[in-house]
Amino acid sequence: MxxxxxxxxxxxxxxxxxxxxxxxxxxxxxxxxxxxxxxxxxxxxxxxxxxxxxxxxxxxxxxxxxxxxxxxxxxxxxxxxxxxxxxxxxxxxRRHASLDAPADGDPEGRTLHELTADQQPGAERDSSAREAMERVRQAIANLPEEQREVFVLRQTANIKFKDIAAMLDIPENTVKSRMRYALESIRAELDRHGFRWEDFMV
Amino acid sequence: MKKWDADSAREHLLDYVYGELEDSDRRSYETYLLTDAALREEARKFRTVGVLESGGGVSRGAGAPGGGGEEFTISRATDEAVLRAAINHAPHPESRVAWWRLPAFLLRPQVAMAFVFLLVGAVSLVLYKSNELGLGRMTAPEIGPIEPILPEDVPEAVRDKFQVQRKSADAPASANKDFAGEKTELRQDSIAAAPSPPRTMPAVPPAGVEAAKAKKAEPEPDMEAADNRRGVSPGPASDRDDARVLGGAAATGGKGGGAASIEGSGGEIIGSDSLAGNAVLGRTSKITAAEAPAAAAAPSPAPPVPSPAAGSLADDKPAGPPAFALEKKLAERPNAKDDVLAGLQDSARSAPPPADKALREEQESSPARRMRKEAMEADGDETGESAAGAGSADEAPRPRPASPAYFEEMNRGRAAFASGHYEEALEAFLGAQRTLPPKAEAAQAVLYISLTQARLNKCNYSMLYLMKMRQLDPQTPGAGLAYIELGDCNARNGSTAAAISLYQDAIRFYPAQRAMAEQRIRALQPAPAVQAAPPAAPPVAAPAKPATAKPPAEERPPAATGSPGK
Structure with a gap:
């Protein structure tokens, strides 16, 4: 191109x-x-x-x-x-349930889509990794909005802390503290589910 | 290399995890992490969370929707919608450069119409300003013949004498190219050999000044009222004198009496008027009709000489259509004068022209005029004519008073005029004219402009404004002096015939200036040989004027110079 x-x-x-x-x-x-x-x-x-x-x-x-x-x-x-x-x-x-939103009553927080769709044979999938990613995703979704916002901007969009601070019109240290809280929350969530860090350590 | 401690290292942990530390700092930080196991462990977990979030630790195809490791698909419809929007909203290259669109903008009908309206407005404004200065209206065809205005009580003999003198003076002038503005060496030489005339306005005759002062000391209801109506504040007496200078000078007109005393005896005209500083002051000579042509051709013993300043200013003579038209008009004037004089003689013998007659009847019938006439006859005040002039002007309803700016500019102009700063005076008088004063006041301003232009040796412009003054108000106080001044201007510039013609016009239209004008004529036309003595010229002054009205000419103190008001 x-x-x-x-x-x-x-x-x-x-x-x-x-x-x-x-x-x-x-x-x-x-x-x-x-x-x-x-x-x-x-x-x-x-x-x-x-x-x-x-x-x-x-x-x-x-x-x-x-x-x-x-x-x-x-x-x-x-x-x-x-x-x-x-x-x-x-x-x-919105009143009706979303297929992408976590289904009510599902202890694992799976979505309606995941619950109702035909499950593809996933023998080849790394169930542990999948579980870890799902936990991370759930942890991100459960973050307070201001922490999730900063986490997504920095982790997903790869925007520097300084630019996030400018975008949100807050001090850079506030951005960093929110990011730290978000990371610690995710880590705690993974710890709570017995996540084995040594398998995925970078 | 930066030194890290526990606090600063914890503070910059995220910078290290997300790669926002500089290389040197990152290396020193990693060195520090080797000594802090807890912080190192925390950093590894944070990195792992990031990797898990982006799907880096998951095999391809696994993970949540949107995960980095997932081969998620975006529908083709979404792509097409976005790209279609991109095409539809793609900016045109020229739309970002404003000046590229300028021609198209100017060619729009509304813009073009607005431009045309602005252009027309600007041209209209310029034309309006030109007319305000009088330059637009004063074209030769519109000036028309100069109507003589003589007091009806001028004796018949005087009128006949004027006619004879004019014919004798016009005869050589009409045949001389000098009159058409083309100078001859002879005239220039004769003028150059003459003493320099004063570049000052002929002042008010002493008797007139004295009379005016005497009037000032007394209550003067008419003048006070006139001043009040004109908007002149009853300020210091000197200011009011200044404002009335020309009026006082003109007061010698009308009735033929006044300061410019002509005491004729056997044809002698003793000129002892207010021409202070003039070489011909007090000079006694005889003028006859027959000697006038010879006098015009002979070298003058004491004609006026243009001063150096006047010579330099003479180079500033304006050129262009108006001036050319005026010169042409001047060249044509001798014949016009003959016609006018012939008509004047006939009308004087029979009856005044209907228009003049009606005007005079109206003036005579006005109560103020009658009152002043009675007062003048009672005490022989020679300034009565001035008051009459003011009174007749007062009788006409004034649509609006002149603005204070007018009087301010006029006073400034008079002061500058008196001090010889003619450029400044001209600017002030033009400013006064721009205040759009009433007609009578406008004539005053125009008269002063004419006088100032004459002092600046700009004869053509002076003539233009003189004509305009006559259009506005022929009886403007001081109009006769303007003719004299314009004649002096022409004399300085070598146009002797034109100067003589203007002096004769002054005599004809404003008999009060007779003595002054004749002095100048004599200066320009010295009589080498007297052929015949003119008939005894009766005094132009009113016959009934008492002998105590003014002292003999020789006994009068010399008039002040420099300002018409001083």
Whole structure:
């Protein structure tokens, strides 16, 4: 694909000059990350796809408003975060159960989708790893919103603490403390379920 | 290399985990971690959480939806929707550069119409300003012939003498190119050999000043009322004197009496008027109709000489269509004068022109005029005509008073004029004119502009404003002096014939300036040989003027110079 060697800012500047192909490159570069960010933030794959679509449409509509004061990535994730917040407000008013939300009554916190869909034969899957990731995901979902927000921004979107502080308009040390609390909560959650760290230590 | 302790290392643990430490700090931090097992363990767990979150520790295809290790799919419909939006909202390259769109913006009908309206407005404003200065209206075809205005009580003999003198003076002038503005060497030489005339306004005749002062000492209801109506505050007496200077000078007009005393005896005209500093002051000579042509051709013993300053200023003569039209008009004037004089003679013998007659009847019938006439006849006050002029002006309803700015500018201009700062005076008078004063006040401003232009040797502009003054109010006090001043200007510039013509116009239109004008004519036309003595010229002054009205000319103190008001 063309423009592979160019930065996000250069690609977006090209798009601002009318080169749609540059935006295609940008979209392919970031769509999964945005999708994953929304998944972590909302805990729902279906909502995350909608959010991702809305985020990129907002980007093209507001291309002229981008002033380059922050990096394109930071700007993009700021839009994504706002979009996720909007979706969360909508979820608060939703009455019916979501297939992606943790099912009520399920002690393991599995979703309705996981409970009702045909389970593929997963012999080859690493059940331990799957369990660990599921625990992590559950721990992330159970985090307070302000900690989850910081965790997703730093861990999933890979935005530096300084930029997160600017985005959320809070001190950088506050961002770090929230991140630390989030990590310790996840670690405690894994410890509570007897997670064997030595199997996954980096 | 940075030294780490337990607190700082714990504080920067996240920076280390997420790779936000600089390389040197990271190396020193890792060195420290070797000594702190608990912190090292915590860092490893945090990293593991991160790896688990991103699916790094999970085999491909496993993990939660959206996990880094999962090959999740985004629907093609979502991709198409995003890319379609990108295409639809793709900015056009030229839309970001505003000036690229400028021609198209200017070609829009609304913008073009607005531009046209602005252009028309600007042109209209310029034309309005030009008309305000009088330059737009004063074109030659619009000036028309100069209507002579003579007091009806001028004796018939005087009118006949004027006609003879004008014919004798106009005869060589009409045949001389000098009159058309083309200078001849002879005239220039004769002018250059003459003493320099004062670059000052002929002041008020002494008798007029004295009379004016005498009037000032007494209650003067008419003038006070006139001042009040004009917006002049009853300030110091000196200011009011300044404001009335020209009025006082013009007061010698109308009735033919006044300061410019003409005491004729056997054709002698003793000029001892207010021409202070003039070389011809007090000079006695005889002018006859026959000697006028010869006098015009002969070298003048004491004609006025342009001063160095005047010579330098003479180079500033304006050029252009108005000036050219004026010169053309001047060249045509001799014939016009003949016609006018012929008509004047006929009308004087029969009846005044209907318009003039009606005007005079109106003026005579006005109560203020009658009152002043009675007062003048009672005490022989020669300033009565000035008051009459003010009174007649007062009778006309004033639509609005002049603004204070007008009087401020006029006073400033008069002060500058008196001190010889003619450029500043001209600026002030033009400023006064721009205040759009009433007609009578506007005529005063225009008159002063004409005087100042004449002092600046800008004869054409002076003539333009003189004509405008006549259009506004021919009886403006001081109008006769403006003719004299303009004649001096022409004399300094070498246009002797034009100067003589203007002096004669002053005599014809403002007989009170007769003595002053004739002095100048004599200076320009010295009589080498007297062919015939003119008939005894009766004094222009009112016959009934008492002998005590003014002292003999020789006994009068020299008039002040520099300002018409001083």
């Amino acid at each position: 063309a423009f592979t060697g160019e930065s996000d800012e250069q690609l977006f500047e090209r798009y601002r000059r009318g080169e749609v192909k540059a935006f295609e490159t940008l979209y392919e570069r970031h769509k999964r990350a945005v999708f994953r960010f929304a998944c972590r933030y909302l805990g729902s794959e279906g909502l995350a796809e909608d959010v991702m679509q809305d985020v990129f449409i907002k980007i093209v509509r507001n291309a002229a408003a981008w002033e380059g004061r922050s990096s394109f990535t930071t700007w993009m994730y700021a839009i994504t975060r706002n979009q996720c917040l909007d979706e969360q407000r909508k979820l608060a008013h």
